[in-house]
Amino acid sequence: MAEKEIQPEQLRFTDTAGRPWDLKITLGLVNRLRKPKQPEAGPPIPPLDIPGLLNDGLKPLKKLLSDQFELMGWIWAIAAGQHPEVGLDDFAGSLDGDVLDAMANCFVNALADFSPPHRKILLVGLKMGKESQEKLVQTGTEKLLTMPDRLATVASQRMDRELDALMAELAGGSSTNGAPSPASIPETPSAPSP
Numbered sequence: 001m002a003e004k005e006i007q008p009e010q011l012r013f014t015d016t017a018g019r020p021w022d023l024k025i026t027l028g029l030v031n032r033l034r035k036p037k038q039p040e041a042g043p044p045i046p047p048l049d050i051p052g053l054l055n056d057g058l059k060p061l062k063k064l065l066s067d068q069f070e071l072m073g074w075i076w077a078i079a080a081g082q083h084p085e086v087g088l089d090d091f092a093g094s095l096d097g098d099v100l101d102a103m104a105n106c107f108v109n110a111l112a113d114f115s116p117p118h119r120k121i122l123l124v125g126l127k128m129g130k131e132s133q134e135k136l137v138q139t140g141t142e143k144l145l146t147m148p149d150r151l152a153t154v155a156s157q158r159m160d161r162e163l164d165a166l167m168a169e170l171a172g173g174s175s176t177n178g179a180p181s182p183a184s185i186p187e188t189p190s191a192p193s194p
Contacts, residue, residue, distance in 0.1 A: 006113040013102040015094035019086065021079045023106050025050060025114035033077055048077055054115065061111070065104050068095075075103055078110075 012022050033048040053061040064071055072095060076088055086094075095103065 006109050010109040011106060011113065013099060013106045015091070015099050016096055017090075017094045019083055019094065021075070021082060021103075021106075023075065023078055023110040025078070025110045029078065030114075036077065045077065048074055050111070050114070053111065061108075065108070068100055071100075071104060071107065075107060 008022075011024055012020050014020050030050045033050060036045040036047060038044050053064060064074065072092060076091055080086075080088075080091075
């Protein structure tokens, strides 16, 4: 299944005052939010760990999305510089139910756009219905968990073919089933005992 790329309009929401807000997550932004510049007055700004939202089966992200006030704070930290004339109270006052929903979807899209492919599948699942999400997460997890087994099987099959070819070469190709007879295998001198 080919993943669709996130389009720029999926990274934008518009508040009730008609102001567009773009959410683009970059490594520079992640670094800035981990160690935010503290204001001279007012409460301190806590560090925001964007990659940490994707840990523990997305539990931190789900918790954030269920708390509209905390989500608003994260969005404000990401996008406040886009409209310097707008204060936090004005921003909060321009968020109704539809805008909050669009803002949350936009934030998940921005995370997906920033995330490596193995995490994108989980974020795409987050936007789907719960049943579909659980199936998608289960399928993705099963694929990730079976990958070492599949790689080991492929490696084992290749080693078997290489060993068969080497044995046939050593035997001069005289075996009927591709494996040399024991008598045709030259003895290998054993290593001296210490």
